Amino acid sequence: MxxxxxxxTGSEGDFFVGSREVMRVVNPxxxxxxxxxxxxxxxxxxxxxxxxxxxxxxxxxxxxxxxxxxxxxxxxxxxxxxxxxxxxxxxxxxxxxxxxxxxxxxxxxxxxxxxxxxxxxxxxxxxxxxxxxxxxxxxEPMEIFRAAIEDLTPTETKELMKILTKIAKRVQRAVATATERSVKPTDSKSKEPTS
Amino acid sequence: MxxxxxxxTGSEGDFFVGSREVMRVVNPxxxxxxxxxxxxxxxxxxxxxxxxxxxxxxxxxxxxxxxxxxxxxxxxxxxxxxxxxxxxxxxxxxxxxxxxxxxxxxxxxxxxxxxxxxxxxxxxxxxxxxxxxxxxxxxEPMEIFRAAIEDLTPTETKELMKILTKIAKRVQRAVATATERSVKPTDSKSKEPTS
DNA sequence: CACTAATGCTTCGTGTGCTAAGTGTTTTCA
DNA sequence: TGAAAACACTTAGCACACGAAGCATTAGTG
Incomplete structure (x- = not known):
């Protein structure tokens, strides 16, 4: 628990970026x-x-x-x-x-x-x-966030968990594929998606 | 778009913390x-x-x-x-x-x-x-993340949006209540920088 | 057993990130 | 109109945050 x-513990400035090259996802x-x-x-x-x-x-x-x-x-x-x-x-x-x-x-x-x-x-x-x-x-850590989630119905909680997990898995796969492919130029750093 | x-653009180190005092949510x-x-x-x-x-x-x-x-x-x-x-x-x-x-x-x-x-x-x-x-x-910014979300079924997307929005609203309310109560400098802590 | 590799931690340099305070420019309004 | 307030930006000081390099200490290998 x-x-x-x-x-x-956030790091310094960054933001979400994905590479089209890397992703190869172009469906409109x-x-x-x-x-x-x-x-x-x-x-x-x-x-x-x-x-x-x-x-x-x-x-x-x-x-x-x-x-x-x-x-x-x-x-x-x-x-x-x-x-x-x-x-x-x-x-x-x-x-x-x-x-x-x-x-x-x-x-x-x-x-x-x-x-x-x-x-x-x-x-x-x-x-x-x-x-x-x-x-x-x-x-208590994350209490506000946690309380907000508790406020959902059990069905919603389950659904949310399911969907987010699905997204996370998808991202993990994409990352794995991407790093795999890009370990050739100036020594790309890669990381295991610590599940 | x-x-x-x-x-x-993340900031320096922090993490989720909520205060029970502030939230007053104690249901087991x-x-x-x-x-x-x-x-x-x-x-x-x-x-x-x-x-x-x-x-x-x-x-x-x-x-x-x-x-x-x-x-x-x-x-x-x-x-x-x-x-x-x-x-x-x-x-x-x-x-x-x-x-x-x-x-x-x-x-x-x-x-x-x-x-x-x-x-x-x-x-x-x-x-x-x-x-x-x-x-x-x-x-393209956030492309990996976006692609992962696109991978959901339309129903899932709608559901996810609905639930997350609900959580966000709940957090907003909680924050509003909390700050309202704590705008005064609650100087009850042992604050001696000892430096 | 010696020698190398691995591990745990610190140091250094750079780049955020924030608040508070400071410097100019506009706006507001008495 | 003219002083105060608001605004745009910069500066200064602190606290992360990371990677790379360095220093001990321990583990692993021949």
Whole structure:
């Protein structure tokens, strides 16, 4: 149930782009369908960005940034985590998390402890101050979004899940095909769709 | 049809968080429903992040960053835009776009031109080099995502639109209520920067 | 056992991204 | 009309975010 706890660590500026070359999808669409698709995209975008904004707002009240709040809540729930574990949870690079932890350590919210079993590993845990802060920020992750989904009828929920999963699968296939084909020029980076 | 052209200019790290305090939604949910909701969230997150990743990848091949590619394609389609118009299109602050344009101008991809009608305004347009680059990167925005949605049956598309819109509306209401209540600086937190 | 590869983390450089504050230009309106 | 407000943009300071390179430490191999 903590699976989706720490997910929206957004990156720097990007936006949806697909390549026609890559996709080879050129079937013409009616304007009506196009409008529907636009509306779907807008809704998804709205939900994503709005949720991010809310997170930030909640964090700000506790004098934290978005990622810092994420870390605080993760450590509160899971106790101690290695830096790499933390990176995976918040879907960021190790180097990014190093910076976040640096700043949080500076503020006295977390502390690092070298592992005894494997001296490469650093365990990160909340300090008393950090734990106190975690208590004060009574936040459950993604709650607004989750509540909105709960508001649907069971049928709608199932339907939504089914359709979104279908889209995700379709995108995964497209990505797989695309990267496969484009690993020849200046060494294209590719990534597995981590289901 | 360019409405959703330049949308995913992500911000820095945040993630979905809602506050129970704020929402006041505490009805217990069955584990099954919780799992469904998680799956829905995962799908949305996947679609968002994957699309961003794809954009970045496409941009990298043209020696551009995500936002820069967005700007190039926007200017290619729309000709000249003021900085503020550009900011709105890519959903970023003016100050952010100033930086992006600075770097693109440095690379000789775009140029600034003070407006004659209103001397506060700066028009940005592609240089020959920028236009050439735009041609080389044959990209239609959000195409992978769009193609995946087109792959649905008409019924599914309508249903998806309906449900997502419903969720978005619900979130909007929740946000409105929440901000209404929290506009006052609820200074109840331990805010000692200790720096 | 030595040697290489892999792993965990940090450092560095660049590019967003935001807010707040600053500089000019128009608009508004008393 | 003339000062205040609004607007367009830039600057400055901070916090991500990523990739690449570097430093230890551990694992894997001959």
């Amino acid at each position: 903590l699976r989706v706890l720490s997910v929206f 669409i009616s304007p009506a369908v196009k409008a529907e698709i636009d509306q779907i995209l807008e809704a998804i975008i709205y939900l994503y960005t709005e949720s991010r904004r809310i997170t930030k707002e909640v964090a700000r009240r506790a004098n934290l940034t978005g990622p810092q709040l994420t870390v605080v809540k993760l450590l509160e729930h899971l106790g101690s985590l290695s830096l790499t574990e933390l990176s995976e949870k918040i879907r960021s690079q190790n180097s990014t998390v190093t910076g976040i932890i640096d700043r949080m350590e500076r503020e006295g919210l977390v502390s690092r402890a070298r592992s005894q079993e494997d001296r490469r590993v650093v365990h990160i845990h909340l300090t008393d101050k950090g734990a106190q802060l975690a208590l004060e920020v009574a936040v | 360019l409405r959703v052209l330049s949308v995913f 949910i069955s584990p099954a429903v919780k799992a469904e909701i998680d799956q829905i969230l995962e799908a949305i997150i996947y679609l968002y992040t994957e699309s961003r990743r794809i954009t970045k990848e496409v941009a990298r091949r043209a020696n551009l960053t995500g936002p820069q590619l967005t700007v190039v394609k926007l200017l290619e389609h729309l000709g000249s835009l003021s900085l503020t118009e550009l900011s709105e299109k890519i959903r970023s602050q003016n100050s952010t776009v100033t930086g992006i344009i600075d770097r693109m101008e440095r690379e000789g991809l775009v140029s600034r031109a003070r407006s004659q009608e209103d001397r506060r305004v700066v028009h940005i347009h592609l240089t020959d080099k920028g236009a050439q680059l735009a041609l080389e990167v044959a990209v």
